[in-house]
Amino acid sequence: MSKVTNILLAGVGGQGILLASEVLAEVLMLAGHDVKKNEIHGMSQRGGSVTSHVRYGEQVFSPIIPDGEVDILFGFELLETCRYMPLLRGDGRIIANDLRIMPPAVATGKQDYPAGLEQVLTSAAEAVIIPGLELAQQAGNVRTVNTVLLGALSNMMDIDAELWRKALEKMVPPRFIEENLAAFALGRDWRN
Amino acid sequence: MSKEILSGNEAIARGAFESGVKLAVAYPGTPSTEIVENASRYREIDSSWAPNEKVALEVAIGACLGGARSLVAMKHVGVNVAADPLFTMSYTGVRAGLVLAVADDPELHSSQNEQDSRHYARAAKMPMFDIADSQEALEFTRLAYTLSEQFDTPVFVRTTTRIAHSKSIVEPGQPCSDAPQPSLKRDAAKFVMLPSNARRRHDVVEKNLQRLAQWACSQPFNRVEDNDGDVGVITAGVAYQYAREVLPEAAVLKLGLVYPLPVELVRDFARRYKTIYVIEELEPFIEEQVRALGIEVVGKDKLPICGELTPGRVKAALCDEQFTPAHNCAIDLPNRPPNMCPGCPHRGVFYTLKKLKAFVTGDIGCYTLGFMPPLSAMDSCICMGASVGNASGLNRVLPEQEKQQVVGVIGDSTFLHTGINGLMDMVYTNATATLVILDNHITAMTGRQENPGSGFDIHGQPSRKVDLEQLCRSVGVKHVRNVNPWDLAEVYRVIKEEMERPEPSVVITRGPCILIKRDVGQRKTPLQVSADKCSGCRACLNIGCPAIEWHPEAGERGQAVVSQLLCVGCGICEQLCKFDAFELVSKGGNNE
Numbered sequence: 008m009s010k011v012t013n014i015l016l017a018g019v020g021g022q023g024i025l026l027a028s029e030v031l032a033e034v035l036m037l038a039g040h041d042v043k044k045n046e047i048h049g050m051s052q053r054g055g056s057v058t059s060h061v062r063y064g065e066q067v068f069s070p071i072i073p074d075g076e077v078d079i080l081f082g083f084e085l086l087e088t089c090r091y092m093p094l095l096r097g098d099g100r101i102i103a104n105d106l107r108i109m110p111p112a113v114a115t116g117k118q119d120y121p122a123g124l125e126q127v128l129t130s131a132a133e134a135v136i137i138p139g140l141e142l143a144q145q146a147g148n149v150r151t152v153n154t155v156l157l158g159a160l161s162n163m164m165d166i167d168a169e170l171w172r173k174a175l176e177k178m179v180p181p182r183f184i185e186e187n188l189a190a191f192a193l194g195r196d197w198r199n
Numbered sequence: 200m201s202k203e204i205l206s207g208n209e210a211i212a213r214g215a216f217e218s219g220v221k222l223a224v225a226y227p228g229t230p231s232t233e234i235v236e237n238a239s240r241y242r243e244i245d246s247s248w249a250p251n252e253k254v255a256l257e258v259a260i261g262a263c264l265g266g267a268r269s270l271v272a273m274k275h276v277g278v279n280v281a282a283d284p285l286f287t288m289s290y291t292g293v294r295a296g297l298v299l300a301v302a303d304d305p306e307l308h309s310s311q312n313e314q315d316s317r318h319y320a321r322a323a324k325m326p327m328f329d330i331a332d333s334q335e336a337l338e339f340t341r342l343a344y345t346l347s348e349q350f351d352t353p354v355f356v357r358t359t360t361r362i363a364h365s366k367s368i369v370e371p372g373q374p375c376s377d378a379p380q381p382s383l384k385r386d387a388a389k390f391v392m393l394p395s396n397a398r399r400r401h402d403v404v405e406k407n408l409q410r411l412a413q414w415a416c417s418q419p420f421n422r423v424e425d426n427d428g429d430v431g432v433i434t435a436g437v438a439y440q441y442a443r444e445v446l447p448e449a450a451v452l453k454l455g456l457v458y459p460l461p462v463e464l465v466r467d468f469a470r471r472y473k474t475i476y477v478i479e480e481l482e483p484f485i486e487e488q489v490r491a492l493g494i495e496v497v498g499k500d501k502l503p504i505c506g507e508l509t510p511g512r513v514k515a516a517l518c519d520e521q522f523t524p525a526h527n528c529a530i531d532l533p534n535r536p537p538n539m540c541p542g543c544p545h546r547g548v549f550y551t552l553k554k555l556k557a558f559v560t561g562d563i564g565c566y567t568l569g570f571m572p573p574l575s576a577m578d579s580c581i582c583m584g585a586s587v588g589n590a591s592g593l594n595r596v597l598p599e600q601e602k603q604q605v606v607g608v609i610g611d612s613t614f615l616h617t618g619i620n621g622l623m624d625m626v627y628t629n630a631t632a633t634l635v636i637l638d639n640h641i642t643a644m645t646g647r648q649e650n651p652g653s654g655f656d657i658h659g660q661p662s663r664k665v666d667l668e669q670l671c672r673s674v675g676v677k678h679v680r681n682v683n684p685w686d687l688a689e690v691y692r693v694i695k696e697e698m699e700r701p702e703p704s705v706v707i708t709r710g711p712c713i714l715i716k717r718d719v720g721q722r723k724t725p726l727q728v729s730a731d732k733c734s735g736c737r738a739c740l741n742i743g744c745p746a747i748e749w750h751p752e753a754g755e756r757g758q759a760v761v762s763q764l765l766c767v768g769c770g771i772c773e774q775l776c777k778f779d780a781f782e783l784v785s786k787g788g789n790n791e
Binding site: 114 | 308360367368440510522529532534745
């Protein structure tokens, strides 16, 4: 069985993780891979911890990534990225958005938002921590954060830039495409 | 046709379209909702939301009586509601294909129980396809219509959460051109289930099932993937994917049809392998039938009944391989449970019920989150519509001094689903409880579907609308009060008065779900906290609003800060603040 590559998207309900994983699945299909993606809808979406599993290769069976086989942990929020570290492969890589969203226990003063999460990530694995919001602002729309992050992710994947453009053009409404392409380029060019 | 990435639910809808389905109907329920939502995008299909699953199935049966192919979809617990027509329609059989798509929710991602719908196939004597990916969702749906007409029976197609909401590559086919055309035709011996007719039909059903089980042995949807080793796996649905992932060397008998079991095929497969595993999620449904054939298997003696399977769980159970993470986060991370949205009209109501020390019989919907801290204002939650009957029964047995504490809480959609029957009972038995109907004009939890009380149809076009107040009055409730859920003082006063009243009463809190797009006007200017006025008393934290953040380092003893990204200006926090610290954001400036 040929190798399947596994990307785990992790973040907070409402961050648009499902849409990001749609673009990702689309580009992988365009690149000729078998693809499966999976996430949970419903109750957990209401501001809770959300993940999306994306798997690709010659033939993919399970829609869920087996424990410890995540090749790229793709985090949209720092705490949520750390939460799923145990699922990462020994030589897995991390991309994390430099964003903190307070969970209820923190927002109500019962717990502190943990400090030093960036160090936890960078000391564990090859990790890129990217200022998604700042780059999205540069791209002209704060709502393009996810596209910035996809741009950063694209550096870790062997997929032609033209296919990314095609996938974005298919998934993003035409009136937002220019700023999303700009956001993607900013994410792709960004270096630590 | 070009390939597409579709979810299991989208692919079932596509399969229904390709089969020439004329009518699709459902009550929304995670993880099944997107089936009929997607069917409604095909203009060839007359799609609608029914008030509940029983009505949905009866509407589909109506289409079947007319000779049109129909699709009805529901989640696992929805089948409980639809079970009455279901068990009899399997006797009548069909005039044109009828498919019931059911989505189970192992692991209870968004459900109140973990029941296994495959038992319904056996109990109702209906064949059932179990789907393993989106391509199968499309193909099995098409096959189900053929089988339905060939064997004169309604047919189940079953998914689980990981199939319904997984996307995989699908090759769509061409729509069929030979679907039956609707017309009126009487056939009383088949469709009037008086005892004399039903007795004959029962006999037909039993013979049909035997014929079907035989036929299924030679159909490609039940397939053997041979291998050289000693291990043979019998599996179906998503469990097939985990079996292939974890045991690549094993032979597999993949069942597409899980009921009735293709007995000869199973026997033949079991003869050829030394060790037989049955890998299935939830109940030992296949396993027990295989064991009954006298075949020794490894199954639920090792694999869990509770929860969903995963590759890791299958590996741990069958290969004795425990997973050890390569990386660990040494820091203790706070949990992130789901919460009501900022501006949600339910928040102030639960805050008030807690303040009034009400004993709340709850129900199914977003508002079940009223159970979560800091609101913590729900004391029971059983099933759709249960809040009303639960409140009546509880009220009737309690001593006088406790009776008036009982409040049922139910959403508008759930009330129309199965709550109204309970209200008739409450009035009829003169239970003196109060029912609060949280009317947010939508079926919110499943992703904002319209309902008979919302005033719009499945396509978003205006429709007739149930008047909840008149409905409650018409079943005999004398005291029906409407309140604005964002006015805390009014909510408190009205619910308190109705709780104290020794008669059945209803309070309707009227405020649209904050996520309804057509009501975008309800999103107001965000508030901000004046650092000069915030005393750090934390009163505003008691409503658990995600837009209010506690900054312990601010002020003398910490201060609240409003997230300008999340706040929609509903003003509940403003009403709680004794120091008038919440104020409108002035133009050109904010506090972040």
